Amino acid sequence: MSLLSAHGITVRFGNEAVLSDVSLAIEPGEIVTILGPNGSGKSTLLRALLGILPLASGNITRMPGLRLGYVPQKLSIDRSMPMTVRRFLSLPVRVGDAEATDALARVGLPGLESRQMAGLSGGQFQRVLLARALLSAPQLLILDEPTQGLDQPGEAGFYRLIEEVRRETGAAILMVSHDLHVVMAASDRVICLNGHICCQGSPVVVSNAPEYRALFGLGSQGALALYQHQHDHSHEPDLVDAHGRAPTDPHHGHNHA
Template identity: 75%
Template sequence: MTDDALIRADHLTVTLDAHPVLSDVTLAIRPGEIVTILGPNGSGKSTLLRALLGILPATRGRVTRRAGLGIGYVPQRLAIDRTLPMTVRRFLSLPARVADAAAAAALARVGLPDVAQRQMADLSGGQFQRVLLARALLSQPQLLVLDEPTQGLDQPGEAAFYRLIEEVRRETGVAVLMVSHDLHVVMAASDRVICLNGHICCEGTPRVVSTAPEYRALFGLGTQGALALYQHVHDHSHDAGGQGHAHPRHAHDHDHADSHGHHHA
């Protein structure tokens, strides 16, 4: 690991209610890279995010953030009271007032230039996530943290959101740390994929699926794959209690599989 990291964990262990949730996790997020953390429910993904953000203290080890690091956060779920009037424009100014020009630019950046006066409760799932992303981008962060941002979206919606994240990274240089519980779907632009189950089991680089006609038909990939579906090869077990059996951590490639599990050379 180099010293240019935006945020890093060194031998991070977090214990909650005398139960070890994370054990000896070491990782770093560097400027401009996209890192996806995968793991089943109960694997410690949310705990890791909260520890990295400084919300949870480390039991052992430490978390280091670059001085003055700006972080934009897109939560997993955000409950909006549907009986409470709340326009998109007003939502973008919570908790701090945002200028109209900045709000308009952020909405345009996420592909929603005409929703400012729409009610938050009336947005589709995909539009809602894009508004959350617009709000996260308003502070011009160096790091975007996305907690399962495509949960509840269908595959075309998921692919479109991943394409948007890739565009934002390309245009702004923001680093992206994304968490997902789907072990088989990863954003093609991810520079690294880390599999977490209480500890880091393994990590590798997903290869972009570019030749399978099924993907082009579904997602219109063109020359740049927006969604990489691959079969994750586990060299470890995932116990229901989240206590993985430790195996040597290593980088590896993954076999590609389409949505029906068919492998492509």
């Protein structure tokens, strides 16, 4: 059974349809990345899947008892208010010292309990957000552009951490990213979004899709292929369009960069 699935969902802001007829499913243990230009509805889709935004049509189904973890795109901390990392990890639900220590160690920040949140670097801050999300032992971890504002080494390190989390916990991961060059190292499947699903499939397959190139340009193809994720699946999912049909372009599935 899928952990979470959306069936023909549409989200409107006033009279404008931000998402139209979007269908997708997240399976146990997979890492799925949503790519799309600014204004394509990526964050809106995540908020709809989380139940934060109402649907104009369609429906969302969750596996019974599904445990979700969420790392938002931005979280503002009042720098004039003292708050330690340890205190932050107990918001909104208090956790024990051992749990907090384990969570920080898992994200590579051992011993940071007494540090002030306002004094953390961008990369440390994002890892603390991830640690808090992991405290609920999620079966599905949802991340909204988790590396925004980080430099490329910071991004690469964070995505390696995400892959480790999947390997150690078995959690599925759904994330939005703007970064074409690093994120593909940790993706089993890519969904290209622009108000609707333009195409989806493995990174190397999507890189050849005309729909993807129309969104990101011909020059971006090499980034997807270069960082193709080597995973344990015996086969890669075929590219499909928004309606689940196989492509008709004879060049699909072949790297013709």
